[in-house]
Amino acid sequence: MAAVLEKPAVPAENGLHKVSTGQEMDGPQTSSGAGSLPACFDHALASIRHPLGSNQQVYAIGGLGEPAESPSLDVHLLDSENQSWEAVATTSMSSKTMPTNPASRGCQATAVVGNSIYLIGGYGGGKTLDEVLELDTATKQWRQVEATGTGPGAVSGATATAVGDKIYVFGGAGSDHNPRNSVHILDTIEHTWLTPHILGDPPPARCAHSATLVGPAPSKAELDPDTTPLAGDRILMLGGYGAKPLGDAWFLEVATPYVKEQMQQRGEAVVAWSPVAAGTSVQTPERRPVVICGPSGVGKGTLINKLMAEFPGQLGFSVSHTTRKPRKGEENGKHYHFTEKADFEREIAAGKFLEYAHVHDNIYGTSIAAVEAVGAAGRTCILDIDVQGAQLVKNSTLEALFVFILPPSEEELEKRLRGRGSEDEEQVQKRLRAARGEMARASDASLFNHTLVNDDLDKCYASLKQLLGLAPGEATAEGLPGPCSGHTSTAMGDRVLVYGGVADGPAPLSDVHLLDVSNLTGGAPEATTGLRGRKLSRADFNFDRAFVPEARYNHKAVALSKFEVLLVGGYDGANALGNTAVLRLAEVERSWQGCLS
Numbered sequence: 001m002a003a004v005l006e007k008p009a010v011p012a013e014n015g016l017h018k019v020s021t022g023q024e025m026d027g028p029q030t031s032s033g034a035g036s037l038p039a040c041f042d043h044a045l046a047s048i049r050h051p052l053g054s055n056q057q058v059y060a061i062g063g064l065g066e067p068a069e070s071p072s073l074d075v076h077l078l079d080s081e082n083q084s085w086e087a088v089a090t091t092s093m094s095s096k097t098m099p100t101n102p103a104s105r106g107c108q109a110t111a112v113v114g115n116s117i118y119l120i121g122g123y124g125g126g127k128t129l130d131e132v133l134e135l136d137t138a139t140k141q142w143r144q145v146e147a148t149g150t151g152p153g154a155v156s157g158a159t160a161t162a163v164g165d166k167i168y169v170f171g172g173a174g175s176d177h178n179p180r181n182s183v184h185i186l187d188t189i190e191h192t193w194l195t196p197h198i199l200g201d202p203p204p205a206r207c208a209h210s211a212t213l214v215g216p217a218p219s220k221a222e223l224d225p226d227t228t229p230l231a232g233d234r235i236l237m238l239g240g241y242g243a244k245p246l247g248d249a250w251f252l253e254v255a256t257p258y259v260k261e262q263m264q265q266r267g268e269a270v271v272a273w274s275p276v277a278a279g280t281s282v283q284t285p286e287r288r289p290v291v292i293c294g295p296s297g298v299g300k301g302t303l304i305n306k307l308m309a310e311f312p313g314q315l316g317f318s319v320s321h322t323t324r325k326p327r328k329g330e331e332n333g334k335h336y337h338f339t340e341k342a343d344f345e346r347e348i349a350a351g352k353f354l355e356y357a358h359v360h361d362n363i364y365g366t367s368i369a370a371v372e373a374v375g376a377a378g379r380t381c382i383l384d385i386d387v388q389g390a391q392l393v394k395n396s397t398l399e400a401l402f403v404f405i406l407p408p409s410e411e412e413l414e415k416r417l418r419g420r421g422s423e424d425e426e427q428v429q430k431r432l433r434a435a436r437g438e439m440a441r442a443s444d445a446s447l448f449n450h451t452l453v454n455d456d457l458d459k460c461y462a463s464l465k466q467l468l469g470l471a472p473g474e475a476t477a478e479g480l481p482g483p484c485s486g487h488t489s490t491a492m493g494d495r496v497l498v499y500g501g502v503a504d505g506p507a508p509l510s511d512v513h514l515l516d517v518s519n520l521t522g523g524a525p526e527a528t529t530g531l532r533g534r535k536l537s538r539a540d541f542n543f544d545r546a547f548v549p550e551a552r553y554n555h556k557a558v559a560l561s562k563f564e565v566l567l568v569g570g571y572d573g574a575n576a577l578g579n580t581a582v583l584r585l586a587e588v589e590r591s592w593q594g595c596l597s
């Protein structure tokens with residue numbers, strides 16, 4: 001974080017350059033004097049309207065750098081035709097606390113809602129700012145947002161991501177320079193700060209990370225690029241600085257069906273955290289809940305007990321309700337919530353169950369609270385339920401992985417069921433009859449993702465661990481950036497381009513990573529999977545005619561189109577940078593897709 005506030009020495013060359021992976025190239029072009037942007041870093045860069053539309057406007061605001069901070073907050077608008085920046089004159093709506101134009105600053109969190117650019121916190125005048133400013137780009141007027149509720153207070157190096165008319169602010173450092181991991185939501189209509197209910201374990205505290213809205217975009221029919229804001233249902237948070245540079249990735253789920261459902265049930269704002277498995281540590285790529293199915297006596301409970309014993313910190317068992325009487329050794333609240341039929345039916349009617357079914361003369365069901373409790377503890381949820389229940393979960397918004405366990409033969413199943421000695425003859429017969437129907441569903445690929453035969457217990461257990469990604473040393477999210485802060489991540493359709501940053505040493509990075517967010521699943525706490533990426537190599541770029549931008553950090557970036565990202569300013573380790581580069585990924589559609597598969 002120290003580097004964020006360091007003063008650079010000399011302003012660098014100004015101008016607009018292009019770097020491309022495609023064939024048709026513009027050579028470097030520079031401009032200076034009028035039409036240029038002062039060398040700066042930790043400024044704000046904001047795109048009004050959708051990059052695919054015809055009316056996109058890109059504004060650069062403020063920032064730190066040399067010469068010394070200007071007294072007011074400079075605003076520049078990109079003139080993409082002439083590849084230059086125009087200074088924009090602004091006024092301010094005077095208020096008791098903002099009588100003149102707002103003071104210069106950097107390190108603020110920036111978000112766009114409609115025509116307005118919001119600057120949250122930041123660093124200026126030698127202090128961390130506790131202020132939210134709004135620039136209405138239609139009237140070119142600043143005003144100070146005075147919101148009720150508890151906001152982040154004085155904060156710099158946070159991120160702000162607009163989802164509809166709400167702005168999600170995460171992390172940053174306070175006046176004490178200590179990083180945080182809190183989430184605050186600014187309702188820009190009501191001018192209220194909301195404190196969301198948080199599901200899942202939050203990430204470590206950080207600042208100077210990046211945040212990008214990803215997830216299902218509007219359909220073509222819904223998309224009017226001139227008016228539709230960038231869409232998505234979760235925010236990808238990458239890296240940043242805690243006690244050291246961080247290399248982890250997290251999804252903050254803000255509008256997934258599961259989170260929306262939770263908001264409706266709770267009547268308050270809800271967000272859910274999902275870590276992205278990365279590196280070579282033991283991780284479960286299948287962070288989504290796992291439904292284990294199979295006939296009574298096949299060994300589901302035995303396999304689940306082994307998983308719980310080996311991975312107590314990673315997995316949690318969803319404790320079902322049942323009207324069945326406890327067996328010897330079974331504990332209420334641990335093996336089941338043993339419940340009277342009338343009470344169970346009342347709770348079902350109250351909508352508290354994700355699924356329930358009549359199984360072997362009794363009612364069994366999974367409460368929403370049982371699954372949530374596991375997620376809230378930061379663990380992957382394991383459910384042991386019958387086929388009817390599995391089908392109901394499949395139909396719900398919970399994105400689970402479904403595994404069916406088969407016996408080696410019907411004879412062996414009967415032997416195990418009798419060997420367990422927990423059922424009387426009538427129950428054994430009932431369970432065996434039901435088993436035939438259940439096993440007929442094992443090959444239903446629309447329901448089950450995997451089937452395993454539990455012949456040799458150790459072998460079956462090893463296979464189960466393998467498919468849950470619990471085998472040691474398995475990497476799951478490939479090609480993500482390493483530990484760094486001060487980088488940018490920019491969503492372009494279903495790809496995210498990550499550029500630059502700084503790792504442990506003083507030297508900035510020029511790494512370019514492309515992440516694929518087209519296959520994200522889940523959307524419940526701990527349940528998002530499917531992020532993949534690749535570090536681009538020199539071979540991906542046409543360097544012959546292209547300008548190669550300096551490695552940098554604390555720069556800013558916005559998407560100009562599905563294939564172009566505008567990089568503005570930054571710090572190269574010694575100087576603030578004034579240049580503007582367009583990273584052009586022409587033909588990436590073919591080459592990149594091919595590289596990932």
Ligand SMILES: Nc1ncnc2c1ncn2[C@@H]1O[C@H](COP(=O)(O)OP(=O)(O)OP(=O)(O)O)[C@@H](O)[C@H]1O
Pocket residue numbers: 294295296297298299300301302303416417419420454455456457458
């Ligand atoms: N691979 C195996 N080989 C031999 N015996 C096994 C194997 N797996 C489990 N068993 C035994 O089979 C019996 C039934 O196992 P378990 O109780 O785990 O079944 P289950 O599928 O959970 O049944 P239910 O659905 O009725 O709860 C137990 O006595 C268990 O020790």
Ligand SMILES: Nc1nc2c(ncn2[C@@H]2O[C@H](COP(=O)(O)O)[C@@H](O)[C@H]2O)c(=O)[nH]1
Pocket residue numbers: 293294295296320321324355356357359360364365366384385386387388389390
């Ligand atoms: N639909 C559901 N089925 C469940 C649930 N919990 C357990 N089960 C299934 O019931 C049978 C019998 O279990 P037992 O403990 O009496 O032997 C077995 O197939 C379980 O998978 C539930 O919450 N919902």
